Amino acid sequence: MSEQYDAIVVGGGPAGVLSAYTLATYGHSVALLDKKRHDQIGNKTCGDALDTSSVTMLHQALGLELPEGEEVSDVLDTMTIATEEGKLSLEAPGYTVDRHIYGQRLLRECENLGVKVIDSAPVRGVIIEEGFVRGVTYKKEGKDEDIRGKIVIDCSGTWGAVRRNLPDGFSEGLHKELPDNHIAASYREIIELNKEHEFLHEIYLYYDKEIPSPGYIWYFTKGSKRLNVGTGWLKSDTSVIKGSMKKIFKNALHKVYSPDEYKVLVSGGGQIPIRPPFDCLTFNGGMVVGDAGCLVDPTTAEGHGPALMGGYYAGLVASEALETGDVSREGLWGYNRLVIGHFGARHAMSYIFLKYLRKIGQKGIGTVIKRRFFSEEELTSIFLGKELELGVGAVIKKLLRIFPHWGIALTFKKMKEEVIQIRDHYMKYPHDPLELPKWRKERDQLLGEKL
Ligand SMILES: Cc1cc2nc3c(=O)[nH]c(=O)nc-3n(C[C@H](O)[C@H](O)[C@H](O)COP(=O)(O)OP(=O)(O)OC[C@H]3O[C@@H](n4cnc5c(N)ncnc54)[C@H](O)[C@@H]3O)c2cc1C
Structure with a gap:
């Protein structure tokens, strides 16, 4: 037995x-x-990177101690999104562990x-x-x-x-199984610099033109001289990309730090599912x-x-x-309701956001940041999955700021509509398992894709 x-x-x-x-x-x-x-x-x-909200909730619910001592490499307060055109910083409390x-x-x-x-x-x-x-x-x-x-x-x-x-x-x-367009392949190194870096308490995403859209290279602080640096993109993009991921990564990294300024402590790759739950x-x-x-x-x-x-x-x-x-x-259905209630709408909105970032590409992202198309508050809303509240005046100001790239403004208007529709749909995730097929069919229609 x-x-x-x-x-x-x-x-x-x-x-x-x-x-x-x-x-x-x-x-x-x-x-x-x-x-x-x-x-x-x-x-x-x-x-x-680990945000504070989940570990705080678990501390309250189960008494689990927060990450502490050697478990924490740095305490975070900021997330920065950058292109060669400029950067925007958002408040993002958390840790690197x-x-x-x-x-x-x-x-x-x-x-x-x-x-x-x-x-x-x-x-x-x-x-x-x-x-x-x-x-x-x-x-x-x-x-x-x-x-x-x-x-x-x-x-x-x-x-x-x-x-x-x-x-x-x-x-x-x-x-x-997951199809290749729902999996990101990634590569990262933990490096030690021979000087202090400029990213203390910060996670920094840099949208680099040579990384497949909407790819970025990340610089996550691990203390004053150490960084976790990496990149990744959808597996389905791999076939059309010239050069290995490691080579593209190194090219991007070496624009900031030359090879004699750091040593690699650990390196490795991994796969990440990219779709709503x-x-x-x-x-x-x-x-x-x-x-x-x-x-x-x-x-x-x-x-x-x-x-x-x-x-x-x-x-x-x-x-x-x-x-x-x-x-x-x-x-066990209650588990579906808890997970979809907590992450369903947020991750589905983020999935739409990602699709639009792919559509406008690095150049579009650069324009949006340079012209301050989104305020820091709005970007935080997007990253936190909340609705964007825009009055007519704000919209006109945005259009003026983004002139002559109005196509981008229209793209974001469409994105906003889709994001709100999908959020509302995920809020209606069925109590009754028998209603799941209908809910799924409607969701697929909203996304324009069969998930
Ligand atoms: C390069 C990269 C960067 C990332 N960056 C971040 C980040 O900064 N912040 C963040 O929040 N998330 C990040 N993620 C995602 C994060 O790492 C995962 O979402 C998280 O680890 C998921 O936890 P898990 O327990 O589901 O799976 P995992 O952490 O993958 O754990 C799975 C476990 O299952 C075991 N296992 C696998 N197969 C078998 C088997 N057949 N039999 C027995 N055991 C098995 C493995 O050994 C492993 O211990 C990143 C992922 C990657 C790849």
């Missing part, structure tokens, strides 16, 4: 540790499997609550009985093993180790959380906070379902 737990969590990144931690807090038995060695869990190629140290602490907190961690254990398949996922199969020290749980939570990142092994059509709105994140016997459920902001690629919050929501709803004994797709 294989071991039996209340919940099996696949993946020990932020989504996995928060799912496990929340369930264990409510007294459930949890096994967490990760393909990495125990001491490597949490270590991830990332930009390392050491993913490895912070991730290891969260893992320890899970173990302190009794979560069983099975490391070096790549999950390869799912156990399905009577239409429900009842466990997973994995490799351990060369042997095939299996483990069972009343609920299986897929927190294994963009690849979706559980999700991709579900039968076709297992849960409407949850896809097994799946329309359904539950299935009979389980859920998907974090990157596995596409809980990443499509414009900013911010997924760490949403993964932590998603894990908390999954743990809460799974705990209730374990009490009532209904772990069906419909029984």
